[in-house]
Amino acid sequence: MPHTATEPRTGKTASGPIMELRDIRMHYPVARPLPFGAKKVLKALDGVDLQVPAGQTLGIIGESGCGKSTLARILSGLEKPSEGQVLFDGVDINELQRAERALMRRNIQLIFQDPYASLDPRMTIEQILLEPFEIHPDLVPRARRRAKIAELMELVGLNPDHLSRYPHNFSGGQQQRIGIARGIALNPRVLICDEAVSALDVSVRAQVVNLLQDLQQELGLTFVFIAHDLQIVRHISDSVATMYLGKVVESGSYDRVYEHSAHPYTQALLSAAPELRQGSSTPRELILLQGDPPSPIDPPTGCRFHTRCPIAQPSCAASEPRLDPLQGDHAARCFFPGPLNLGSG
Amino acid sequence: MRQPHHAPRPLLEIRDLRVQFATPQGTATAINGVDLQLAAGQCLGILGESGSGKSVTARTIMGLLDTPPARVAGGEILLNGEDLLSIGAKRRRQLTGPCMSMVFQDALSALNPVHPVGRQIGELFRVHRGYSRKAAKAAAIEMMDRVRIPAAASRVNDYPHQFSGGMRQRIVIAMALALGPELLIADEPTTALDVTVQAQILELLKEQQAENNMGLILITHDISVVREVTDQVAVMYAGRIIEQGPTAQVLSAPRHPYTRGLAESVASEALKGHRLPAIPGSPPDLLNIPVGCSFANRCFLADEACTAAVPALEAISAGRQSACFHSQEVPSHAAYSH
Amino acid sequence: MSATSTTIGPGDGAQAVDRAPAPSRGAHRRWWLRPRLAISGTIVLLMIIMAAFPQLFTGFGAGPTENCDIMLSNQAPSAAHLFGIDIQGCDYYTNVIYGARASILVGIVVSAIAFAIAALVGAIAGYFGGWVDAVISRICDMAFGLPFILAAIVVLQLFGQRNIWTVIFALALFSWPGGVRFMRSSVLEIRHREYVQAARLLGAGNRRIIAKHIVPNAVTPLLVLQTLGVGGMISAEAGLTFIGIGLTPPAVSWGLQLAAARDYIDAAPHLLLFPAIFLTITVLGFVLFGEALRDEFDPKGK
Numbered sequence: 011m012p013h014t015a016t017e018p019r020t021g022k023t024a025s026g027p028i029m030e031l032r033d034i035r036m037h038y039p040v041a042r043p044l045p046f047g048a049k050k051v052l053k054a055l056d057g058v059d060l061q062v063p064a065g066q067t068l069g070i071i072g073e074s075g076c077g078k079s080t081l082a083r084i085l086s087g088l089e090k091p092s093e094g095q096v097l098f099d100g101v102d103i104n105e106l107q108r109a110e111r112a113l114m115r116r117n118i119q120l121i122f123q124d125p126y127a128s129l130d131p132r133m134t135i136e137q138i139l140l141e142p143f144e145i146h147p148d149l150v151p152r153a154r155r156r157a158k159i160a161e162l163m164e165l166v167g168l169n170p171d172h173l174s175r176y177p178h179n180f181s182g183g184q185q186q187r188i189g190i191a192r193g194i195a196l197n198p199r200v201l202i203c204d205e206a207v208s209a210l211d212v213s214v215r216a217q218v219v220n221l222l223q224d225l226q227q228e229l230g231l232t233f234v235f236i237a238h239d240l241q242i243v244r245h246i247s248d249s250v251a252t253m254y255l256g257k258v259v260e261s262g263s264y265d266r267v268y269e270h271s272a273h274p275y276t277q278a279l280l281s282a283a284p285e286l287r288q289g290s291s292t293p294r295e296l297i298l299l300q301g302d303p304p305s306p307i308d309p310p311t312g313c314r315f316h317t318r319c320p321i322a323q324p325s326c327a328a329s330e331p332r333l334d335p336l337q338g339d340h341a342a343r344c345f346f347p348g349p350l351n352l353g354s355g
Numbered sequence: 356m357r358q359p360h361h362a363p364r365p366l367l368e369i370r371d372l373r374v375q376f377a378t379p380q381g382t383a384t385a386i387n388g389v390d391l392q393l394a395a396g397q398c399l400g401i402l403g404e405s406g407s408g409k410s411v412t413a414r415t416i417m418g419l420l421d422t423p424p425a426r427v428a429g430g431e432i433l434l435n436g437e438d439l440l441s442i443g444a445k446r447r448r449q450l451t452g453p454c455m456s457m458v459f460q461d462a463l464s465a466l467n468p469v470h471p472v473g474r475q476i477g478e479l480f481r482v483h484r485g486y487s488r489k490a491a492k493a494a495a496i497e498m499m500d501r502v503r504i505p506a507a508a509s510r511v512n513d514y515p516h517q518f519s520g521g522m523r524q525r526i527v528i529a530m531a532l533a534l535g536p537e538l539l540i541a542d543e544p545t546t547a548l549d550v551t552v553q554a555q556i557l558e559l560l561k562e563q564q565a566e567n568n569m570g571l572i573l574i575t576h577d578i579s580v581v582r583e584v585t586d587q588v589a590v591m592y593a594g595r596i597i598e599q600g601p602t603a604q605v606l607s608a609p610r611h612p613y614t615r616g617l618a619e620s621v622a623s624e625a626l627k628g629h630r631l632p633a634i635p636g637s638p639p640d641l642l643n644i645p646v647g648c649s650f651a652n653r654c655f656l657a658d659e660a661c662t663a664a665v666p667a668l669e670a671i672s673a674g675r676q677s678a679c680f681h682s683q684e685v686p687s688h689a690a691y692s693h
Numbered sequence: 694m695s696a697t698s699t700t701i702g703p704g705d706g707a708q709a710v711d712r713a714p715a716p717s718r719g720a721h722r723r724w725w726l727r728p729r730l731a732i733s734g735t736i737v738l739l740m741i742i743m744a745a746f747p748q749l750f751t752g753f754g755a756g757p758t759e760n761c762d763i764m765l766s767n768q769a770p771s772a773a774h775l776f777g778i779d780i781q782g783c784d785y786y787t788n789v790i791y792g793a794r795a796s797i798l799v800g801i802v803v804s805a806i807a808f809a810i811a812a813l814v815g816a817i818a819g820y821f822g823g824w825v826d827a828v829i830s831r832i833c834d835m836a837f838g839l840p841f842i843l844a845a846i847v848v849l850q851l852f853g854q855r856n857i858w859t860v861i862f863a864l865a866l867f868s869w870p871g872g873v874r875f876m877r878s879s880v881l882e883i884r885h886r887e888y889v890q891a892a893r894l895l896g897a898g899n900r901r902i903i904a905k906h907i908v909p910n911a912v913t914p915l916l917v918l919q920t921l922g923v924g925g926m927i928s929a930e931a932g933l934t935f936i937g938i939g940l941t942p943p944a945v946s947w948g949l950q951l952a953a954a955r956d957y958i959d960a961a962p963h964l965l966l967f968p969a970i971f972l973t974i975t976v977l978g979f980v981l982f983g984e985a986l987r988d989e990f991d992p993k994g995k
Contacts, residue, residue, distance in 0.1 A: 301519070
């Protein structure tokens with residue numbers, strides 16, 4: 011009984027992209043072992059095109075080293091890409107003048123993985139939540155600010171009486187709620203969650219996921235949800251992109267990517283998660299990949315996945331496939347897209 | 356399913372273990388009366404969140420607690436009938452390796468960065484079995500083959516940093532298995548690994564456990580890992596085991612509200628578009644463990660009895676135990692949804 | 694927002710335990726119940742008061758050179774003269790008390806100068822990086838290459854007339870590289886912390902980030918380091934004076950007293966003993982105080 015294709019949560023309407031990445035490359039120079047050795051470059055992102063639909067949740071999955079955290083930093087404006095454009099409402103955020111940039115910053119906020127590290131240990135919760143309004147004094151008049159942060163505390167499910175406490179007085183889940191309160195203080199339109207619930211305990215994780223979804227509905231937020239927890243991504247996302255070694259290898263609506271995965275890497279990744287094999291309406295067979303992902307310093311030639319791919323052909327090492335559309339917005343970067351048939355029945 | 360109850364004597368038996376930590380804020384009770392049995396060849400999962408005491412239990416068995424601040428306040432840990440809490444350092448060294456060993460979460464810090472991995476594996480054979488240098492190296496290569504490290508013979512002289520995360524965890528497992536232990540404790544062995552690599556390591560552990568008829572204790576916070584690998588599961592909460600039994604039964608029909616909540620808060624396919632059933636609140640402060648059931652303040656079944664006395668871990672049906680006054684009332688599904 | 698939890702637990706003791714608890718720091722107790730802080734704090738306070746108002750502690754003579762009687766030179770301790778009498782026939786207790794001023798002044802002022810230089814220069818190097826950092830770091834490396842005491846000796850040699858301020862100048866000139874490096878590396882680390890990135894995402898400028906996040910988090914450890922350094926500066930002053938290159942009479946300092954006592958070790962060992970005891974206690978007091986402060990300022994201990 012496929013429960014999957016229920017309507018998206020109410021209040022979400024499909025519309026054009028609010029953010030768009032165009033051919034983003036992020037290259038970091040790598041220290042050379044010898045001064046005359048070959049110059050090496052770590053290609054964290056190598057030609058990423060991505061659209062973030064307004065008011066929806068874009069999930070990004072992939073293993074460590076695939077570039078998903080770099081993507082979060084570039085989307086949020088913490089880092090400038092080596093090449094490519096980051097468009098917000100059609101404007102390249104890295105081309106803006108200083109004053110406009112500061113205004114733009116309000117619109118995109120990031121929720122970090124480690125809730126404790128993202129809060130200044132020497133500030134009280136009140137100071138932490140007042141900071142956004144001190145930076146943007148025009149937003150809320152001084153006299154109203156205390157009431158505003160009390161509202162924020164209640165919005166994220168915390169007791170406003172605890173404003174004078176320090177971050178270490180709170181549990182991990184509560185710290186993450188504080189981080190979320192700060193993230194939504196300036197009424198952003200896009201919230202980027204970089205492994206935002208990964209550090210939380212299972213019983214607390216569900217609470218925070220619910221909170222994020224409630225906030226999305228109430229405030230009409232757009233989410234980019236980056237996580238290695240494949241189940242949570244399926245739960246929260248409207249569309250999903252799979253990344254491998256700095257490239258998007260598959261993208262599409264969540265049910266296409268999860269139930270009709272076309273790229274062999276997506277299929278292997280999803281099959282490796284026991285929870286997706288165990289509780290799924292369409293039983294999956296475990297596809298054990300050989301070895302670990304290669305290093306982004308010396309990525310394989312041709313299709314980057316060919317070294318671990320169960321269906322690789324000699325041609326895969328020679329040239330690189332493009333991210334070709336399959337059906338609707340579903341696209342895969344593979345010469346042989348479609349369900350794997352490994353002959354094991 | 357194996358049958359531990361007919362085994363003559365369990366491989367490992369823990370009786371009423373209590374461990375406390377001295378902290379600046381007072382005494383934290385990390386383990387508060389744990390009873391546990393493991394038969395040879397059995398695979399037991401210990402499932403719990405941070406602070407539940409699952410890692411402290413493992414460290415206490417292995418004698419790895421820092422004392423102080425930790426203090427074993429009571430109990431016995433019997434390995435083949437020998438109390439590990441009363442043996443000396445020398446006897447413990449004899450037991451560690453040939454009788455019991457452990458795999459940690461962080462493989463990089465479990466390996467010495469300045470020695471080649473082959474020498475680190477071979478060292479075990481030299482110390483415990485008096486192998487020659489050459490024989491130890493051959494044994495190391497054999498172990499690396501056994502944990503499926505490709506081209507083991509050519510990589511035996513490589514250093515830990517030259518291996519990827521998954522390969523390093525294989526080397527750590529090779530070291531743990533080298534002397535053929537009867538008991539292997541794996542503490543979050545796959546938490547630091549990517550999901551495709553995690554699947555490989557779990558396969559390896561399962562296979563090695565079955566081949567060598569080892570007792571395996573797998574400690575994890577991940578319910579799906581427990582379901583994948585273990586026969587028996589013990590669920591820990593605030594330093595106590597609150598439910599125990601055959602994995603499939605416990606996870607599909609929990610008889611403790613906490614297990615019910617854990618099993619449910621997994622974002623399954625059917626919940627797409629709905630709120631996740633979440634256990635409210637956060638785990639108790641170990642410095643001030645509440646009187647009565649530790650879970651009472653988060654529990655949908657709690658009444659006055661729960662806050663008055665601690666429910667004991669009691670048999671509820673064949674092979675299953677639960678520490679709940681209302682174990683009969685735990686619903687079969689959807690307890691925490693709204 | 695119906696079903697989100699509003700429970701606030703006290704500190705997350707649960708997590709603290711699984712992550713191997715920190716050794717007991719005595720937090721959550723009143724400060725006077727923490728012996729190290731209480732004892733070292735009392736010593737430091739006492740020494741500072743002694744340096745500022747020596748007359749409060751004297752009773753055997755109004756000043757170090759008053760009521761002296763050359764006929765009583767080098768007399769051993771007695772009821773009338775608790776620490777005995779020095780070569781010039783002056784009350785030694787009064788002299789030792791007055792000696793605190795020079796030693797403590799040198800220690801505190803030199804450390805304060807080093808702190809100021811380190812906080813400013815280290816923060817600039819760490820935050821801006823690039824060539825600014827490269828230049829500052831190389832200068833630090835060079836200054837580090839000089840042996841501290843030797844450099845101070847060379848500088849002091851240039852002055853014909855040496856008083857307390859020349860000694861302070863000579864010591865301060867080479868006392869900062871350690872602090873600068875320390876500050877630079879902690880700023881460098883804090884600059885990449887997630888809460889700094891979060892502030893940047895909110896639109897905070899460089900000035901705000903430095904003032905509100907980086908300096909408060911980096912300066913306390915530096916303050917602790919420099920408090921630990923006070924003791925070192927006090928003994929450096931005593932050492933320089935002892936070998937005749939620091940303060941000269943008519944100044945009064947423990948270093949001078951030790952130097953003078955050197956020639957009378959057999960006849961009047963008390964002349965060596967008392968300034969040495971004071972010096973040791975003071976240096977120990979500042980070092981312990983620095984360590985106690987370090988634990989005290991750890992935000993998790995609050």
